[in-house]
Amino acid sequence: MSDKKTALVTGANKGLGYEIAAGLGAQGYRVLVAARDSARGEAAAKTLQAAGVDALPITLDVTSDRSVTEAAATIDHLDVLVNNAGISGETGPGWAQDPTTLDLDVVRTVVDTNVYGVIRVTNAMLPLLRRSASPRIVNISSSVASLTWQTDPNIEVGPIMAAYSPTKSYLNAVTVHYARQLAGTNILINAACPGLVATDFTGFVGRPPHEAAATAIRLATLPDGGPTGAFFNDDGVVPW
Template sequence: MKRKIAIITGANRGIGFEIAKQLGKLGVTVIMTARKEDQGRATCDKLKKEGLDVHFHQLEMTNESSIHKLADDMQEQFGVVDILVNNAGINIDGNKDTTNIDLDTVRTTMETNVYGPLLLSQVLIPLMQSSADGRIVNVSSSMGALNEGMGGYGGNFAYSMSKTALNALTIKLAGDISSSRITVNSMCPGWVRTDMGTAAAPRSVEQGADTAVWLATGDVGMTGKFFRDREVISW
C-alpha cells in the first residue's frame, strides 16, 4: 500500500515535531519543514533514528520563492501531497494590546500565520488533487475564537487576530474546494508545554498534537470546521 505524503510546517520543535512523530509512526512519509535548516535537519535526524520515513525541506513562510520551491520539489519527488499541516506560527506581541501595538508586529504576524498558509495551500492544492483523500489542517487557537473573546482583554492582539483570520481562511478554502476530495479544518491544541506555551501550560505536546493527527488521518467526515480534543467547537 502506497504511503501517504504529509508536509508539516514548523516541524523542528514543539507541536509540529510531535505531529511529525505521530504521523511517522502511522506509516506516513513526512516532510518536516522549518526556517532554520540546521535545526530542522537535526530534529529530522532524531526521527530517522527511530526508523521513521521523514525528510527535511527548508521553508520560509514569509518568502514566496521558498514556498514555490517546496511545491516544485514535492512535484518532482513525489507527484502528490496527501496531507498539509499548517503548524508554523509566531507570537511576538509581548504585552502590547490594541492601543499600543506597532503595525510592523501585526504585519509580520499576519505574514507568517495567515498569508504563508494561504499561499502554501494554493500551491499545494494542485498536488493534493491527485490524492484520494487530501487533508489540510490549520493549527489555530481558541485565542482566535470570536465567541471566546479572542482570549479576553490584554496582550496578544496580533496573534489572536491572525488566528481568527486563519479560521476564516479555513471556512473559505473549504467552501471554495468543496467539490474536491480535499477537506480543510482548523484545530486548537490547547495550552501546551512548548517554547511558546511555556512550562506553565497544563497540556503535553502529545495531547496538543492528537487532534491534528486525527484530522490528518482519522475518520473525520467533515470540512470547514474548528476542533479541539476531536470535538467541533464554535468559531
C-alpha cells in the same frame, strides 16, 4: 515515488509541529519535516528517523514566495498538509499585546506568518494535493481565535493579544472559505485548536506537545466523507 501517504508539516523542527510529524510518522506516513532553518530541520528529521519514522527534511520559509515555490517543486506526492508554523509577535508585560499601543509592524509580521504564510503554502501545495486520493489540510489555530469564547465573561481566555489572536480568527475565516471553494472535491480542510501547549512559544506553560498534537493528527487522517470547514479541539467542535 513512495507508496506511502506523505504529509508535510510546517514548523516541524520543534514543539507541536515536531509531535504532529512524529504522530503521523507512527501511523505510517512519510513525513516531510519543513523548517525555515535547514540545519534544525535536518536535526529533527534525524531524530525522527532514529525513532523509526520515515522522515525527510525540507527547507521552507512560509513568508517567502521563492522558498515555498522551491519546496513545492521538490515534492513528488502529497496527501496531507499541516499548516503549523506560527508566531505570536512581540509581547509586553504579562505576555500581552495592548491594542491601544500596538505597533502595526508587529501586526504585519504576525499576519504574514500566521495567515499569508498559510495561504502561500496551501496554494503552492494544492496541485499536489489534488492528485491525492484522500487529501487533508489542517490549519493550526488557537482557542483565542474563538470570538465566542473571547467575548464570554465566564470563560478564561488569557491575556489580551491584539496581534496574535486576530490572526488566528482570520485564519479560521480563511479555512471556511477554502472549504467552500473546495466543496465537492475530496479535499477536507479544518482548523485545529491544540490548547495551551508547553513549548518555547508559551514559555513552556501548558500540556505536553505530544498530547496537544492529537486533534491535528485526527483531522489529518479523517476518513473520506469527514467534516470540512470546521474548528475542532479534543472535545469536539469549537465555536467560532
